[in-house]
Amino acid sequence: MGDSISLVLFSGTDDKLNAAGAAAMGRKVHVFLQYWALDAFRSDRILKDHGVAPEAGPEGAAAFQRHGGQHWSEILRQAKDIGDVEIQACSLSMDMFGLGVADLDPLVDGQEGVAAFFLHAGGPVTFI
Amino acid sequence: MGDSISLVLFSGTDDKLNAAGAAAMGRKVHVFLQYWALDAFRSDRILKDHGVAPEAGPEGAAAFQRHGGQHWSEILRQAKDIGDVEIQACSLSMDMFGLGVADLDPLVDGQEGVAAFFLHAGGPVTFI
Protein backbone atom coordinates (compact mmCIF):
# COMPACT_ATOMS: atom_id res chain seq x y z
CA MET A 1 0.00 0.00 0.00
CA GLY A 2 3.02 2.33 0.31
CA ASP A 3 1.88 5.59 1.82
CA SER A 4 -1.73 5.12 0.81
CA ILE A 5 -4.37 6.00 3.37
CA SER A 6 -7.90 4.68 3.75
CA LEU A 7 -10.84 6.94 4.52
CA VAL A 8 -14.28 5.74 5.47
CA LEU A 9 -16.81 8.49 4.89
CA PHE A 10 -19.90 7.88 6.99
CA SER A 11 -21.34 11.36 7.55
CA GLY A 12 -23.11 13.24 4.81
CA THR A 13 -23.07 16.82 6.09
CA ASP A 14 -21.23 19.41 4.05
CA ASP A 15 -18.80 20.36 6.84
CA LYS A 16 -17.60 16.76 7.30
CA LEU A 17 -17.42 16.22 3.54
CA ASN A 18 -15.31 19.38 3.22
CA ALA A 19 -12.94 18.00 5.84
CA ALA A 20 -12.82 14.71 3.95
CA GLY A 21 -12.00 16.47 0.69
CA ALA A 22 -9.14 18.29 2.39
CA ALA A 23 -7.84 15.02 3.84
CA ALA A 24 -7.77 13.42 0.39
CA MET A 25 -6.02 16.26 -1.45
CA GLY A 26 -2.60 15.39 -2.82
CA ARG A 27 -2.43 11.96 -1.27
CA LYS A 28 -2.84 8.38 -2.36
CA VAL A 29 -6.23 7.60 -0.89
CA HIS A 30 -8.82 4.85 -0.95
CA VAL A 31 -12.23 6.24 0.01
CA PHE A 32 -15.18 4.10 1.07
CA LEU A 33 -18.67 5.64 1.15
CA GLN A 34 -21.14 4.35 3.73
CA TYR A 35 -24.58 5.41 4.88
CA TRP A 36 -25.23 9.17 4.78
CA ALA A 37 -21.99 9.98 2.95
CA LEU A 38 -23.04 7.63 0.16
CA ASP A 39 -26.44 9.31 -0.03
CA ALA A 40 -24.69 12.67 -0.49
CA PHE A 41 -22.95 11.35 -3.63
CA ARG A 42 -26.21 10.65 -5.51
CA SER A 43 -25.91 12.51 -8.78
CA ASP A 44 -29.25 14.25 -8.24
CA ARG A 45 -28.30 15.47 -4.75
CA ILE A 46 -24.56 16.04 -4.69
CA LEU A 47 -24.84 19.83 -5.10
CA LYS A 48 -27.78 20.16 -2.72
CA ASP A 49 -27.40 21.67 0.74
CA HIS A 50 -26.57 18.74 3.03
CA GLY A 51 -26.48 20.82 6.19
CA VAL A 52 -23.80 20.86 8.86
CA ALA A 53 -23.33 19.02 12.15
CA PRO A 54 -26.05 19.97 14.67
CA GLU A 55 -23.43 21.30 17.11
CA ALA A 56 -22.71 24.14 14.65
CA GLY A 57 -25.78 25.95 15.91
CA PRO A 58 -27.33 28.81 13.94
CA GLU A 59 -24.24 31.03 14.30
CA GLY A 60 -21.88 28.33 13.06
CA ALA A 61 -24.17 27.32 10.21
CA ALA A 62 -24.36 30.96 9.10
CA ALA A 63 -20.54 31.31 9.20
CA PHE A 64 -20.25 28.13 7.13
CA GLN A 65 -22.70 29.40 4.49
CA ARG A 66 -21.14 32.84 4.37
CA HIS A 67 -17.63 31.48 3.94
CA GLY A 68 -18.46 29.67 0.75
CA GLY A 69 -15.33 28.32 -0.91
CA GLN A 70 -15.13 25.36 -3.22
CA HIS A 71 -17.76 22.65 -2.94
CA TRP A 72 -16.36 19.41 -1.54
CA SER A 73 -17.26 17.56 -4.74
CA GLU A 74 -15.01 19.99 -6.64
CA ILE A 75 -12.21 19.47 -4.10
CA LEU A 76 -12.52 15.71 -4.57
CA ARG A 77 -12.55 16.12 -8.35
CA GLN A 78 -9.30 18.04 -8.15
CA ALA A 79 -7.86 15.49 -5.73
CA LYS A 80 -8.65 12.77 -8.29
CA ASP A 81 -7.08 14.84 -11.09
CA ILE A 82 -3.81 15.43 -9.33
CA GLY A 83 -3.48 12.29 -7.24
CA ASP A 84 -4.29 8.67 -6.84
CA VAL A 85 -7.76 8.82 -5.30
CA GLU A 86 -10.17 5.93 -5.60
CA ILE A 87 -13.74 6.24 -4.35
CA GLN A 88 -15.81 3.12 -3.76
CA ALA A 89 -19.40 2.84 -2.57
CA CYS A 90 -20.23 0.33 0.18
CA SER A 91 -22.36 -2.44 -1.36
CA LEU A 92 -24.44 -2.84 1.76
CA SER A 93 -25.29 0.87 1.91
CA MET A 94 -26.11 0.84 -1.83
CA ASP A 95 -28.52 -1.96 -1.09
CA MET A 96 -30.03 -0.08 1.83
CA PHE A 97 -30.81 2.94 -0.32
CA GLY A 98 -31.78 0.84 -3.37
CA LEU A 99 -29.10 2.52 -5.48
CA GLY A 100 -27.02 1.39 -8.46
CA VAL A 101 -23.69 2.87 -9.53
CA ALA A 102 -25.53 4.74 -12.30
CA ASP A 103 -27.37 6.74 -9.61
CA LEU A 104 -24.11 8.11 -8.25
CA ASP A 105 -21.92 10.99 -9.34
CA PRO A 106 -19.08 9.96 -11.68
CA LEU A 107 -16.64 10.73 -8.85
CA VAL A 108 -17.54 7.28 -7.57
CA ASP A 109 -15.42 4.59 -9.25
CA GLY A 110 -17.55 1.60 -8.31
CA GLN A 111 -18.82 -0.39 -5.38
CA GLU A 112 -17.25 -2.98 -3.13
CA GLY A 113 -18.04 -4.97 -0.02
CA VAL A 114 -16.88 -4.01 3.43
CA ALA A 115 -14.58 -7.04 3.67
CA ALA A 116 -12.82 -6.12 0.41
CA PHE A 117 -12.34 -2.56 1.54
CA PHE A 118 -10.82 -3.45 4.89
CA LEU A 119 -8.66 -6.17 3.36
CA HIS A 120 -7.29 -3.59 0.95
CA ALA A 121 -6.89 -1.00 3.71
CA GLY A 122 -4.72 -3.32 5.75
CA GLY A 123 -3.86 -0.99 8.59
CA PRO A 124 -5.74 1.75 10.36
CA VAL A 125 -8.43 3.71 8.61
CA THR A 126 -9.62 7.24 9.19
CA PHE A 127 -13.35 7.32 9.85
CA ILE A 128 -15.03 10.66 9.12
CA MET B 1 1.04 -5.35 17.58
CA GLY B 2 1.33 -7.11 14.22
CA ASP B 3 -1.58 -6.13 12.05
CA SER B 4 -3.91 -5.46 14.95
CA ILE B 5 -6.04 -2.35 14.77
CA SER B 6 -7.52 -0.25 17.55
CA LEU B 7 -11.05 1.08 17.43
CA VAL B 8 -12.47 3.60 19.83
CA LEU B 9 -16.26 3.47 19.79
CA PHE B 10 -17.70 6.72 21.06
CA SER B 11 -21.09 6.97 19.36
CA GLY B 12 -24.00 4.81 20.40
CA THR B 13 -26.34 5.06 17.42
CA ASP B 14 -27.16 1.90 15.52
CA ASP B 15 -25.78 3.16 12.19
CA LYS B 16 -22.35 3.92 13.65
CA LEU B 17 -22.32 0.68 15.61
CA ASN B 18 -23.13 -1.22 12.42
CA ALA B 19 -20.17 0.45 10.73
CA ALA B 20 -17.99 -0.47 13.70
CA GLY B 21 -19.08 -4.11 13.53
CA ALA B 22 -18.17 -4.20 9.85
CA ALA B 23 -14.77 -2.68 10.60
CA ALA B 24 -14.03 -5.36 13.19
CA MET B 25 -15.04 -8.38 11.10
CA GLY B 26 -12.23 -10.78 10.27
CA ARG B 27 -9.49 -8.64 11.75
CA LYS B 28 -7.38 -8.59 14.88
CA VAL B 29 -9.01 -5.73 16.73
CA HIS B 30 -8.88 -4.06 20.11
CA VAL B 31 -12.11 -2.17 20.77
CA PHE B 32 -12.50 0.48 23.46
CA LEU B 33 -16.02 1.62 24.47
CA GLN B 34 -16.48 5.20 25.61
CA TYR B 35 -19.48 7.35 26.46
CA TRP B 36 -22.60 6.62 24.38
CA ALA B 37 -21.15 3.51 22.76
CA LEU B 38 -20.58 2.03 26.20
CA ASP B 39 -24.15 2.86 27.19
CA ALA B 40 -25.38 0.93 24.13
CA PHE B 41 -23.64 -2.25 25.40
CA ARG B 42 -25.65 -2.39 28.64
CA SER B 43 -27.17 -5.84 28.73
CA ASP B 44 -30.65 -4.43 29.30
CA ARG B 45 -30.42 -2.04 26.35
CA ILE B 46 -28.22 -3.65 23.73
CA LEU B 47 -31.14 -4.78 21.57
CA LYS B 48 -33.11 -1.57 22.00
CA ASP B 49 -33.47 0.96 19.20
CA HIS B 50 -30.51 3.34 19.62
CA GLY B 51 -31.53 5.59 16.75
CA VAL B 52 -29.35 6.83 13.92
CA ALA B 53 -27.30 9.97 13.35
CA PRO B 54 -29.54 13.08 13.20
CA GLU B 55 -28.34 13.85 9.67
CA ALA B 56 -30.18 10.71 8.46
CA GLY B 57 -33.43 12.65 8.51
CA PRO B 58 -36.78 10.85 8.41
CA GLU B 59 -36.16 9.39 4.94
CA GLY B 60 -32.76 7.99 5.91
CA ALA B 61 -34.02 6.64 9.22
CA ALA B 62 -36.85 4.85 7.42
CA ALA B 63 -34.42 3.32 4.89
CA PHE B 64 -32.25 2.13 7.76
CA GLN B 65 -35.17 0.50 9.56
CA ARG B 66 -36.55 -1.07 6.40
CA HIS B 67 -33.21 -2.55 5.42
CA GLY B 68 -32.90 -4.58 8.59
CA GLY B 69 -30.01 -6.99 8.36
CA GLN B 70 -28.06 -8.39 11.26
CA HIS B 71 -27.93 -6.45 14.48
CA TRP B 72 -24.48 -5.00 15.20
CA SER B 73 -24.23 -7.01 18.40
CA GLU B 74 -24.61 -10.17 16.32
CA ILE B 75 -21.98 -8.96 13.84
CA LEU B 76 -19.58 -8.36 16.73
CA ARG B 77 -20.39 -11.76 18.20
CA GLN B 78 -19.45 -13.38 14.90
CA ALA B 79 -16.34 -11.21 14.65
CA LYS B 80 -15.30 -12.50 18.08
CA ASP B 81 -16.04 -16.09 17.07
CA ILE B 82 -13.95 -16.03 13.93
CA GLY B 83 -11.24 -13.57 14.88
CA ASP B 84 -9.19 -12.02 17.59
CA VAL B 85 -11.51 -9.28 18.83
CA GLU B 86 -11.17 -7.88 22.33
CA ILE B 87 -13.71 -5.39 23.67
CA GLN B 88 -12.87 -3.28 26.70
CA ALA B 89 -15.02 -0.69 28.46
CA CYS B 90 -13.46 2.65 29.38
CA SER B 91 -13.19 2.84 33.18
CA LEU B 92 -13.93 6.55 33.26
CA SER B 93 -17.12 6.11 31.23
CA MET B 94 -18.16 3.17 33.44
CA ASP B 95 -17.76 5.46 36.41
CA MET B 96 -19.76 8.22 34.70
CA PHE B 97 -22.73 5.89 34.15
CA GLY B 98 -22.30 4.12 37.50
CA LEU B 99 -21.89 0.76 35.76
CA GLY B 100 -20.04 -2.43 36.64
CA VAL B 101 -18.91 -5.08 34.16
CA ALA B 102 -21.87 -7.23 35.25
CA ASP B 103 -24.22 -4.60 33.80
CA LEU B 104 -22.72 -5.07 30.33
CA ASP B 105 -23.39 -7.60 27.61
CA PRO B 106 -20.99 -10.57 27.69
CA LEU B 107 -19.49 -9.26 24.44
CA VAL B 108 -17.49 -6.92 26.68
CA ASP B 109 -14.34 -8.63 27.98
CA GLY B 110 -13.57 -6.20 30.80
CA GLN B 111 -12.68 -2.63 31.54
CA GLU B 112 -9.47 -0.68 31.33
CA GLY B 113 -8.21 2.87 31.68
CA VAL B 114 -7.66 5.22 28.79
CA ALA B 115 -3.88 5.24 29.34
CA ALA B 116 -3.71 1.42 29.17
CA PHE B 117 -5.76 1.35 25.98
CA PHE B 118 -3.65 3.92 24.16
CA LEU B 119 -0.41 2.35 25.39
CA HIS B 120 -1.59 -0.96 23.96
CA ALA B 121 -2.79 0.67 20.74
CA GLY B 122 0.63 2.14 20.06
CA GLY B 123 -0.07 3.73 16.71
CA PRO B 124 -3.08 5.43 15.22
CA VAL B 125 -6.57 4.50 16.29
CA THR B 126 -9.82 4.63 14.38
CA PHE B 127 -12.38 6.70 16.25
CA ILE B 128 -16.00 5.95 15.37
Add this chain to the structure above:
Amino acid sequence: MGDSISLVLFSGTDDKLNAAGAAAMGRKVHVFLQYWALDAFRSDRILKDHGVAPEAGPEGAAAFQRHGGQHWSEILRQAKDIGDVEIQACSLSMDMFGLGVADLDPLVDGQEGVAAFFLHAGGPVTFI
Protein backbone atom coordinates in the same frame (compact mmCIF):
# COMPACT_ATOMS: atom_id res chain seq x y z
CA MET C 1 7.61 10.95 12.76
CA GLY C 2 8.62 8.13 15.14
CA ASP C 3 5.62 7.12 17.19
CA SER C 4 3.88 10.44 16.80
CA ILE C 5 0.16 10.41 16.08
CA SER C 6 -1.99 12.96 14.31
CA LEU C 7 -5.40 13.97 15.58
CA VAL C 8 -7.88 16.06 13.64
CA LEU C 9 -10.41 17.59 16.00
CA PHE C 10 -13.54 18.51 14.12
CA SER C 11 -16.30 18.32 16.74
CA GLY C 12 -16.67 20.94 19.42
CA THR C 13 -18.85 19.21 22.00
CA ASP C 14 -17.42 18.64 25.45
CA ASP C 15 -17.78 14.83 25.32
CA LYS C 16 -15.75 14.54 22.10
CA LEU C 17 -13.17 17.04 23.35
CA ASN C 18 -12.80 15.00 26.55
CA ALA C 19 -12.14 11.92 24.46
CA ALA C 20 -9.60 13.87 22.41
CA GLY C 21 -7.81 15.03 25.54
CA ALA C 22 -7.57 11.44 26.76
CA ALA C 23 -6.20 10.35 23.37
CA ALA C 24 -3.46 12.99 23.54
CA MET C 25 -2.30 12.29 27.10
CA GLY C 26 1.26 11.00 27.40
CA ARG C 27 1.84 10.66 23.68
CA LYS C 28 3.66 12.55 20.99
CA VAL C 29 0.74 14.15 19.20
CA HIS C 30 0.11 16.68 16.48
CA VAL C 31 -3.41 18.11 16.83
CA PHE C 32 -5.22 20.02 14.09
CA LEU C 33 -8.32 22.07 14.95
CA GLN C 34 -11.04 22.40 12.33
CA TYR C 35 -14.55 23.83 12.31
CA TRP C 36 -16.46 23.46 15.58
CA ALA C 37 -13.46 22.19 17.53
CA LEU C 38 -11.58 25.34 16.60
CA ASP C 39 -14.51 27.47 17.73
CA ALA C 40 -14.39 25.74 21.13
CA PHE C 41 -10.77 26.90 21.62
CA ARG C 42 -11.65 30.63 21.44
CA SER C 43 -10.25 32.16 24.61
CA ASP C 44 -13.60 33.73 25.46
CA ARG C 45 -15.50 30.44 25.07
CA ILE C 46 -13.16 27.62 26.04
CA LEU C 47 -14.66 27.18 29.52
CA LYS C 48 -18.26 27.60 28.33
CA ASP C 49 -20.66 24.67 28.15
CA HIS C 50 -20.25 23.25 24.63
CA GLY C 51 -22.91 20.60 25.04
CA VAL C 52 -22.65 16.90 24.21
CA ALA C 53 -23.52 14.83 21.16
CA PRO C 54 -27.30 14.86 20.51
CA GLU C 55 -27.47 11.06 20.89
CA ALA C 56 -26.66 11.51 24.61
CA GLY C 57 -30.29 12.40 25.23
CA PRO C 58 -31.35 14.13 28.46
CA GLU C 59 -30.34 11.18 30.63
CA GLY C 60 -26.85 10.99 29.11
CA ALA C 61 -26.34 14.72 29.24
CA ALA C 62 -27.28 14.73 32.92
CA ALA C 63 -24.84 11.87 33.67
CA PHE C 64 -22.12 13.80 31.86
CA GLN C 65 -22.76 16.99 33.86
CA ARG C 66 -23.01 15.13 37.16
CA HIS C 67 -19.77 13.27 36.59
CA GLY C 68 -17.70 16.40 36.33
CA GLY C 69 -14.01 15.61 36.32
CA GLN C 70 -11.29 17.73 34.76
CA HIS C 71 -12.18 20.04 31.91
CA TRP C 72 -10.71 18.92 28.59
CA SER C 73 -8.70 22.13 28.32
CA GLU C 74 -6.99 21.21 31.60
CA ILE C 75 -6.35 17.66 30.35
CA LEU C 76 -4.75 19.09 27.21
CA ARG C 77 -2.69 21.54 29.29
CA GLN C 78 -1.32 18.63 31.31
CA ALA C 79 -0.73 16.63 28.14
CA LYS C 80 1.34 19.53 26.81
CA ASP C 81 3.25 19.81 30.10
CA ILE C 82 4.24 16.17 30.24
CA GLY C 83 4.52 15.33 26.57
CA ASP C 84 5.20 16.50 23.09
CA VAL C 85 1.79 17.87 22.09
CA GLU C 86 1.49 20.48 19.37
CA ILE C 87 -1.88 22.11 18.62
CA GLN C 88 -2.38 23.92 15.34
CA ALA C 89 -5.48 25.72 14.08
CA CYS C 90 -6.67 25.10 10.53
CA SER C 91 -6.11 28.30 8.51
CA LEU C 92 -9.25 27.78 6.47
CA SER C 93 -11.42 27.40 9.58
CA MET C 94 -9.77 30.47 11.12
CA ASP C 95 -10.74 32.37 8.02
CA MET C 96 -14.30 31.03 8.15
CA PHE C 97 -14.79 32.30 11.70
CA GLY C 98 -12.82 35.51 11.11
CA LEU C 99 -10.37 34.60 13.89
CA GLY C 100 -6.69 35.40 14.51
CA VAL C 101 -4.36 33.38 16.73
CA ALA C 102 -4.74 36.08 19.41
CA ASP C 103 -8.42 35.12 19.72
CA LEU C 104 -7.52 31.57 20.72
CA ASP C 105 -6.53 30.05 24.04
CA PRO C 106 -2.74 29.85 24.54
CA LEU C 107 -3.05 26.05 24.26
CA VAL C 108 -3.03 26.66 20.50
CA ASP C 109 0.54 26.94 19.18
CA GLY C 110 -0.29 28.54 15.84
CA GLN C 111 -2.10 27.96 12.59
CA GLU C 112 -1.29 25.99 9.49
CA GLY C 113 -2.88 24.95 6.22
CA VAL C 114 -4.51 21.59 5.65
CA ALA C 115 -1.82 20.56 3.17
CA ALA C 116 0.96 21.27 5.66
CA PHE C 117 -0.82 19.30 8.37
CA PHE C 118 -1.39 16.22 6.25
CA LEU C 119 2.13 16.37 4.81
CA HIS C 120 3.46 16.38 8.36
CA ALA C 121 1.05 13.65 9.45
CA GLY C 122 2.32 11.31 6.77
CA GLY C 123 0.28 8.24 7.63
CA PRO C 124 -3.21 7.73 8.97
CA VAL C 125 -4.85 10.32 11.16
CA THR C 126 -7.44 9.93 13.87
CA PHE C 127 -10.46 12.10 13.17
CA ILE C 128 -12.55 12.98 16.23
